[in-house]
Amino acid sequence: MPRASKKKSSVGAEPSSVSTLGYALLGLVQMSPANGYQLRRVFVDTPMARYSSPGAVYPALRKLKAQGLIVADVTLGKTGRPAEHYQISRPGRATLRAWLRRLPEEAEIRGSLDAMLLRFSYLDLLDDPAFSIQFLTVFRDVVRAMSQQLEGIQAAMRDRSLHGRLALDCGQANLQTYVDWATRAIAELRTRQSRESSRGDA
Amino acid sequence: MPRASKKKSSVGAEPSSVSTLGYALLGLVQMSPANGYQLRRVFVDTPMARYSSPGAVYPALRKLKAQGLIVADVTLGKTGRPAEHYQISRPGRATLRAWLRRLPEEAEIRGSLDAMLLRFSYLDLLDDPAFSIQFLTVFRDVVRAMSQQLEGIQAAMRDRSLHGRLALDCGQANLQTYVDWATRAIAELRTRQSRESSRGDA
DNA sequence: CGATACATGTAAGAAGTTACATGATTGT
């Protein structure tokens, strides 16, 4: 018997849903225009290796194009086939900026530290060191909280399982690494900030 | 018919495709029988938090049941509703062991360090310290290689982007943490191993 | 000549998320 779906059927008005891969591509295209193959290579060659399959990249690019966030400029590549050279559009730039402008929320951070790092890595585009520092501070505080929680779990886990305990140790060491990195990064950003301002003053 | 190919080894002969979540559940159920709700709680409460949604856990459990890897024992929980208490079956135990017995392959490790940690955390079940050490050694070597590759990328990235560089630093620090942890874990396992053997000799 | 790099795609499906539905029991 089919359920009488009463609510939720009118969600058409906002086509602005962009996936993480979408933002990753948007950021890369903003930094320098490229075709799908070149973008894919970035994922293959760098630690962004998560999203590398053609079955993910090409559909994602088409979706961005359909949303008007990038524009294609069909040229002929080194092969006879037409190659689509992508550039970011004005709405694309706005969408990307809006995404970057958001301070990370706790749930987001807990959900994926990597995704936060991706967003952070694009923050050059905002050119706002104060925001970057704020971003990192929020990030660090949440990760620290995660680390403290994990400590409680570790305590409860005493002697339950050797390998389980070791795995938790690894998780803990990792969280600590994120915290330390964030601290160092904040310090570096602050240093640069003051250097900039003193240069401005001079 | 996209999938009729020979997959090199005919391990199970059954349609034995088990997802990562499937193995995670299988391992938990092996450690102690539980119902879906309790298993879900584990994911919510611990760093295995990845797979916590009911829409993932319940279908996965049903699939494992259909594959005969776990057996359900319908009792009445604290509520009036029947609660399915799951136990691992003999084939389930065999499947889990076969999974644990595999040394991690390079592609697997590169694909997800977390997945490797999950597998490692269940290695108590094998009770084979020599294998655990081998597991960690392979893991560490691959992670070290990843770290060296990343160094090359970092060098190429010099001065290209401040935030990009910082993000790469984080990735590098993380990989190093994995390497250090693996080294420590290997040492601890070796210590225990020699203690065991000397106790056996005595 | 064969392999590899360039370049784009599709078809089929595995897997997970969100958001809802159900319903009893216990606590406030």
Place this chain on the structure above:
DNA sequence: ACAATCATGTAACTTCTTACATGTATCG
């Protein structure tokens, strides 16, 4: 009375993976 916890599930959707198809150009 209302909320939370226990306990199980479904429907619709999005996303990514796997595996293939299609070509040219270039290098050894």
